[in-house]
Amino acid sequence: MTNDTTTTTNELLADAERPMSTEDYESILFEIEQQAAWRATADKEMDYADGNQLDSELLRRQQALGIPPAVEDNIGPALLSLQGYEARTRTDWRVTPNGQAGGQEVAAAINFRLNEAERQSKADKAMSEAFRSMIACGIGWVEVTRDSDPFGYPYRCRMVHRNEIHWDMTTTDPDKWSFLRRQQWTRPERLARMFPAHAELITQVSKAGPAWHDTFANLDGGASTGLQNAWNTARAWTWDENRWYNLTSREVCVAEVWYRRWSDVMVLNLPDGRVVEFDDSNRAHLVAASLARSQLRAAVVPRVRRAFWLGPYLLLDGPTPFPHRSFPYVPFIAFQEDMTGIPYGYVRGMKYAQDAINSGASKLRWGMSVVRVERTKGAVDMTDEQLRRQIARPDADVVLNAEHFRNNPGARFEVKRDYTLSEQHFRLLDDSRATIERTSAITSGFIGRQGSARSGVQEQTQVEQSNQSIADVMDHFKSARQLVGEQLMAMVVEDIGEEETTVVIEGDALREDRTVVLNRLEKDAAGYTYLSNDLQRTRLLVSLEDVPSTSSFRGQQLNSMSEAVKSLPAQYQAAAMPFLASLMDVPFKRELVEALRAAGQQASPEEIEKQIQERVAQEIKMAGHDLKARELDMKERLTDAQIEKLMADAVQVGVQAAFAAMQGGAQVAQMPMIAPIADAIMQGAGYRRPSPGGDDPNFPTPAQTAAMNIKSPYIQGQDQKQPAAVAQKEAAAAAAPVRENTSPTFPPRPQTGSLGMDGIETARAFDNFDVTSA
Numbered sequence: 174m175t176n177d178t179t180t181t182t183n184e185l186l187a188d189a190e191r192p193m194s195t196e197d198y199e200s201i202l203f204e205i206e207q208q209a210a211w212r213a214t215a216d217k218e219m220d221y222a223d224g225n226q227l228d229s230e231l232l233r234r235q236q237a238l239g240i241p242p243a244v245e246d247n248i249g250p251a252l253l254s255l256q257g258y259e260a261r262t263r264t265d266w267r268v269t270p271n272g273q274a275g276g277q278e279v280a281a282a283i284n285f286r287l288n289e290a291e292r293q294s295k296a297d298k299a300m301s302e303a304f305r306s307m308i309a310c311g312i313g314w315v316e317v318t319r320d321s322d323p324f325g326y327p328y329r330c331r332m333v334h335r336n337e338i339h340w341d342m343t344t345t346d347p348d349k350w351s352f353l354r355r356q357q358w359t360r361p362e363r364l365a366r367m368f369p370a371h372a373e374l375i376t377q378v379s380k381a382g383p384a385w386h387d388t389f390a391n392l393d394g395g396a397s398t399g400l401q402n403a404w405n406t407a408r409a410w411t412w413d414e415n416r417w418y419n420l421t422s423r424e425v426c427v428a429e430v431w432y433r434r435w436s437d438v439m440v441l442n443l444p445d446g447r448v449v450e451f452d453d454s455n456r457a458h459l460v461a462a463s464l465a466r467s468q469l470r471a472a473v474v475p476r477v478r479r480a481f482w483l484g485p486y487l488l489l490d491g492p493t494p495f496p497h498r499s500f501p502y503v504p505f506i507a508f509q510e511d512m513t514g515i516p517y518g519y520v521r522g523m524k525y526a527q528d529a530i531n532s533g534a535s536k537l538r539w540g541m542s543v544v545r546v547e548r549t550k551g552a553v554d555m556t557d558e559q560l561r562r563q564i565a566r567p568d569a570d571v572v573l574n575a576e577h578f579r580n581n582p583g584a585r586f587e588v589k590r591d592y593t594l595s596e597q598h599f600r601l602l603d604d605s606r607a608t609i610e611r612t613s614a615i616t617s618g619f620i621g622r623q624g625s626a627r628s629g630v631q632e633q634t635q636v637e638q639s640n641q642s643i644a645d646v647m648d649h650f651k652s653a654r655q656l657v658g659e660q661l662m663a664m665v666v667e668d669i670g671e672e673e674t675t676v677v678i679e680g681d682a683l684r685e686d687r688t689v690v691l692n693r694l695e696k697d698a699a700g701y702t703y704l705s706n707d708l709q710r711t712r713l714l715v716s717l718e719d720v721p722s723t724s725s726f727r728g729q730q731l732n733s734m735s736e737a738v739k740s741l742p743a744q745y746q747a748a749a750m751p752f753l754a755s756l757m758d759v760p761f762k763r764e765l766v767e768a769l770r771a772a773g774q775q776a777s778p779e780e781i782e783k784q785i786q787e788r789v790a791q792e793i794k795m796a797g798h799d800l801k802a803r804e805l806d807m808k809e810r811l812t813d814a815q816i817e818k819l820m821a822d823a824v825q826v827g828v829q830a831a832f833a834a835m836q837g838g839a840q841v842a843q844m845p846m847i848a849p850i851a852d853a854i855m856q857g858a859g860y861r862r863p864s865p866g867g868d869d870p871n872f873p874t875p876a877q878t879a880a881m882n883i884k885s886p887y888i889q890g891q892d893q894k895q896p897a898a899v900a901q902k903e904a905a906a907a908a909a910p911v912r913e914n915t916s917p918t919f920p921p922r923p924q925t926g927s928l929g930m931d932g933i934e935t936a937r938a939f940d941n942f943d944v945t946s947a
Contacts, residue, residue, distance in 0.1 A: 192490035193432060193480045201352050201430065205339045211515040212336055215310035218520040221248050222309040226531055243534040247609045248523050255308050255519075255643065259650065260301065266291060266658040271446070271712040279711045282676035282689040286665050287658065287715070293326040294661065300654055302332035303505040308646060311516030313505040314338055315653075317660040319494075328664055330657065338502060342514045352432040353500045358424045368481070368488045375483065379423055417484040428482040431493075431500045433475040442468040447712060450474075497663040505653045507646050522612035529605040537598055549584040551577045564588065658715040669708055731757060831870065 220226070224246050232242055268284035270276030291297065296315075303313030314333040320326060337357060341350040361379030365372040417426040439451040441458060444466040451469060452458050461467045477493040477500070495501060507518045544564050553560055554572045563569045571586075578584050674691045691706045738749050841848050 190476070190492075191434070193430065193478070193487070195485060195487070197432075198430065198480075198482055198487075201354065201432075204341075204352075205354070208339070208342050209513045209515055211513075211517075215312075215335065215516075218310040218518065218524065219306070221520050221524055221527060222252055222305075224249055226527055240535050240539045243531055243538060245530050245534055246527075247530060247606060248520060248527055251523070251609065252305065252309055252519070255646075256301065256305055258640075258643070259304050259647070262647075263297065264651075266655075266662075267716050268662065269714050269716055271714050276711045276713070278689050279691060279706050279708055280713055281678060282674075282691055282706075283662060283665060283708075283713060285676060285678045286669075287662050290326075290328050290661050290665060291658070294328040294330045296330040296657060296661065299330040299332045300505070300650075300657060303653075304650055306332075306335060307505040307507045307518065307650065309518045309520050310335070311507050311509070311518040311521075315503045315505065315657055316501060317503060317657055318501050319664065327668070328661060330661075333502060340504070345509055345514055347504055348499065350433070350500065352430060353502060354431075355429045355502065356426050357429070358419065358422075358426050361423065361425050364425060364427055364483070371483075371486070371488050374486060375425070378418065378425060378483065378486075425483060427488070430480045430482060431502075432478055432480070434478060435473055436476050438472060438474055439469060440472045440474075442470070445710070445712070447710070495660070495664065496667040497660050499656070499660065501660065503653055503656050503660070505650060507649060519612070523609050526605045526608035526612065529608075530602060533598070533602050533605065537602075543590075545589045546587070547589065548586040549577070549581060552584055552586045655715055662713065662715050666708060666713070671709060834870075 224244065226244050226246065226248075227242055266284070266287050268280045268287055270280045296317075299315045303315045306313035312335050314335060314337075316329075316331050316333050318329055320329040333355065338353065338355050340353045344350065361375050365375045368375065417428070419425075441449050441451045441461060443449065443461060444464070449458070451462065462469045475498065477495075477498055478491065479493055480490040481488040506516050509516050546560070546564055551574055554574045555563070560571065563571055573586055669691060671692050673693055676689045676691065678687050678689060689706065691708050693706060734749075734752070738746055741749060841851075
């Protein structure tokens with residue numbers, strides 16, 4: 174059972190990689206033949222869009238009746254207004270990371286490359302040309318491929334005519350089409366260089382056409398193997414030769430066939446949201462499959478392949494050379510029939526009204542010049558043809574037969590011009606003109622002509638109604654345009670690959686240039702290497718900018734912003750001016766913005782004067798630098814001396830404070846009655862006790878108290894009656910010479926007495942006793 178399953182799987186894989194056979198190609202051709210006919214109608218509709226609205230049969234009939242042809246083209250201006258609307262509202266592609274953190278730098282770099290490819294590959298021009306065919310007959314095509322010219326830009330976008338492409342019309346989803354064929358007539362010598370392996374076959378076909386094998390009778394031997402096989406293929410081919418060979422120009426028609434083959438594969442869903450095809454020979458895939466967050470599952474996916482056919486001859490078959498999974502031909506479809514899938518556009522509903530306008534104008538002009546003649550036979554001396562030519566001229570000269578009138582009393586000759594224009598004629602024409610607006614939903618205001626609106630609000634309302642009616646078509650065009658951007662981005666990403674690439678994103682008038690490095694090899698803290706800005710691991714999406722990038726829209730933005738800036742204060746206007754200038758379409762826009770920014774950063778006259786003063790002061794300071802240095806040295810030495818003096822003064826003040834405290838204490842101890850008096854004096858002077866109090870100096874207390882020089886027993890007030898002179902004399906006699914103190918605020922420092930000193934001057938207590946009496 175296992176062997177049977179393996180065999181079936183191998184057969185399916187082999188079928189997915191199998192080249193297209195002749196039978197497969199014939200089945201595609203047969204399916205194309207059975208499709209509903211619509212291309213002739215589309216060609217006629219494009220003729221109406223181009224102004225070719227009178228066919229040959231109608232012109233012959235009008236000529237026979239003498240009706241002059243008239244064309245009042247109303248379809249062309251309507252389509253041109255839609256084309257102008259597309260050009261005015263054209264948006265740019267914008268690459269965004271698909272919700273993945275850290276992908277902004279990668280998206281910005283790819284976005285810059287994609288916008289460059291949009292300009293250089295002429296994508297906008299190709300899509301505009303396809304848009305015209307889309308709105309007119311219903312479908313347009315854009316080819317997104319690589320340029321074969323090595324001197325040109327690597328990518329190329331071109332509009333392809335609808336009659337060159339046939340596709341699978343059984344479904345309306347382009348991703349489910351089973352085939353797409355494009356036919357193109359080319360010179361055989363060019364085709365031989367494109368496929369050198371089949372150069373001999375192409376040369377023989379170009380000489381004799383599809384019947385070349387009949388001109389070589391001796392192919393049973395002496396012929397190359399390739400030609401022998403081609404001969405057998407040609408004999409079995411049953412399709413007409415005019416499908417791929419032009420006998421007149423000797424050109425051949427090569428068919429490029431894109432087709433899908435479905436295959437069963439294993440896919441790996443990674444934790445970051447990416448889905449890759451599982452490869453059992455890839456170690457990274459094996460490790461990822463072992464992770465719990467990854468999921469390995471079976472799926473059925475299409476394989477896109479390409480084949481080139483020259484009639485019955487297969488020139489090349491292989492897988493798609495593009496990294497995306499779509500056909501490189503993007504369809505721009507306006508509308509499709511529900512049952513058949515036939516595309517159609519606006520011209521389908523406008524043709525009848527356009528024919529009515531043209532025929533009405535022709536008949537009106539013919540009626541204004543028509544002449545009716547009533548005459549008896551033989552009334553004129555000229556043939557009937559001569560009479561018809563003369564009577565239609567404004568200077569007609571008709572010669573009557575006088576004999577005829579004499580012999581025939583009832584003979585007459587009368588010319589009548591009784592054809593008059595009525596109100597119904599004009600109403601019929603106006604109704605036909607209005608029918609075109611009704612069928613296309615394109616009003617006169619949208620086209621740019623004066624319509625039924627009588628005010629600006631009505632005009633704007635009609636334009637908005639037209640925008641609403643064409644929203645569906647513009648949505649289809651936007652989806653197709655986005656698909657073109659996705660295919661271009663896929664090729665840009667493939668060309669960068671995993672190589673380290675530096676992308677310089679050019680700034681504009683407001684933003685500076687910046688550099689993004691893709692696939693940079695770096696190391697983490699543990700020493701493992703990794704790629705920063707890894708392009709292959711970043712999921713990118715292509716979307717369209719909401720803000721149009723056309724010059725007309727920038728002009729509208731400029732007018733709106735100008736009105737808004739006018740109402741701003743002066744300081745806000747200066748800040749907004751660079752943004753206003755960036756909307757101007759001038760070649761020196763960047764220089765203008767830089768000049769405005771520089772002007773906004775300039776200082777006012779007061780600030781300039783202040784800067785001048787500061788600069789002058791700085792220069793003066795720099796000029797006297799040496800003098801200032803010497804002055805600083807002198808100040809430094811002076812400061813050191815002042816510090817030493819302050820320290821010495823602090824010691825002296827401390828000692829003097831301690832001494833003063835002792836003196837105060839001694840006074841209070843000797844005369845307690847002076848303390849209240851001193852308190853009253855200090856209170857009057859405003860003294861307040863400090864809170865909290867000071868620290869205790871903790872002076873040492875001697876063990877023995879010094880005796881005072883007073884008489885014992887001491888009687889208060891004793892000897893107060895003694896004359897002062899006697900007292901002074903006794904004191905001078907008892908006292909010894911003393912040294913003077915340097916400070917006048919403190920008492921003299923006494924000498925050390927030998928014996929018999931009084932009071933505080935005694936060094937010991939027994940010195941106060943009278944020795945002689947003892």
